Amino acid sequence: MRELPHSWFADDAVLIAPKLLGKIVRHGETLGRIVETEAYTTDPASHGRVITPRSRIMQDTYGHWYVYFTYGMHYCANVTTNKVGVGAVLIRAVEPLEGLNLMRERRGQKDPRQLASGPAKFAQAFGINKTQNGLPIQGDFTIYDAPAPPEQIVAGPRIGIKAGTELPWRFYLADTPYVSGARRPKSA
DNA sequence: TACTGGATTCACT
DNA sequence: GTGAATCCAGTAA
Numbered sequence: 001m002r003e004l005p006h007s008w009f010a011d012d013a014v015l016i017a018p019k020l021l022g023k024i025v026r027h028g029e030t031l032g033r034i035v036e037t038e039a040y041t042t043d044p045a046s047h048g049r050v051i052t053p054r055s056r057i058m059q060d061t062y063g064h065w066y067v068y069f070t071y072g073m074h075y076c077a078n079v080t081t082n083k084v085g086v087g088a089v090l091i092r093a094v095e096p097l098e099g100l101n102l103m104r105e106r107r108g109q110k111d112p113r114q115l116a117s118g119p120a121k122f123a124q125a126f127g128i129n130k131t132q133n134g135l136p137i138q139g140d141f142t143i144y145d146a147p148a149p150p151e152q153i154v155a156g157p158r159i160g161i162k163a164g165t166e167l168p169w170r171f172y173l174a175d176t177p178y179v180s181g182a183r184r185p186k187s188a
Numbered sequence: 189t190a191c192t193g194g195a196t197t198c199a200c201t
Numbered sequence: 202g203t204g205a206a207t208c209c210a211g212t213a214a
Contacts, residue, residue: 038195045195047210054210072207074196090195120196168195180196 001144004137009063009079013039013087018155018171020079020089022148027126027141029099032116034143036093036172036179038156040078041086045168048086057134059086065141067123067133074120077128079137092119092170094126095178102127118180148173 001024009016017039025032040046040058047055047068057066058080066078066088078088094116096103103115103125116122123129128141137143156170172179 040195047195050211052211068195069209070194071196072194072209074207076195078195088195092195118196182196 001146004063004143004145006063006136006138009081009137010083011081012085013041013081013089014169016079016081016087017089017169018153019148020091020143021153021171021173022146024097024144024146025091025094025126025142026144027128027132029102030096030126031098032094032096032122032126033146034091034093035095035176036091036170038090038092038171039169040088040090041082043168046086046088048088051086055086058088061134062087063137065132065135065137067128067130069130070120075123075129076119077123077126077132079143090119090168091122092182093117093172093178093180094122095176096125113177117178118182121180 017037020034020037023034025034042048048058051059061080062083064080066080067075069075078090081087096112096115104110107115107125116125152174154172154174
């Protein structure tokens with residue numbers, strides 16, 4: 001398999017997010033197919049709306065991992081994008097392909113559909129934490145090229161936590177049981 | 189220095 | 202459908 005070259009991540013996050021579907025992500029022994037993504041740029045729901053020490057990586061790099069810690073217990077993994085601006089794509093769900101026993105051990109779950117069907121589930125199953133933050137997408141923690149049938153790519157509902165604001169762009173593959181059960185906004 | 193709330197998940201009703 | 206868990210980045214003072 002061929003690794004995605006650094007230049008592949010130079011475009012805007014909203015363009016990269018659907019193109020990531022079907023690609024193969026690997027961290028060590030764990031391997032899976034990306035089935036759900038979400039694009040963040042400078043919208044109100046994004047860390048990139050204000051550049052801080054944490055979010056600076058969204059502005060300063062592309063083709064790197066941006067891993068952050070949230071809700072006191074979860075990690076989420078993004079790829080940074082956009083050579084000339086601010087952007088990142090959150091990996092929301094992955095279909096497990098290799099290293100399932102290791103994922104089951106890390107997750108405490110047997111059902112393959114419960115191993116990586118959510119951004120924090122993916123991070124836990126693949127052993128991702130803040131030590132991976134800022135690493136380039138290559139080597140031991142990388143993404144391989146793979147074809148994604150265009151007819152299976154679905155553009156979101158634009159789910160977000162702040163009703164009435166500009167929401168992130170979410171994309172997923174149809175006809176897989178491995179996508180997340182993302183919640184709708186609490187109120188319209 | 190103190191406070192607030194979160195790009196989530198899970199258990200429970 | 203609802204709420205708890207849990208800690209850190211960001212913000213205001």
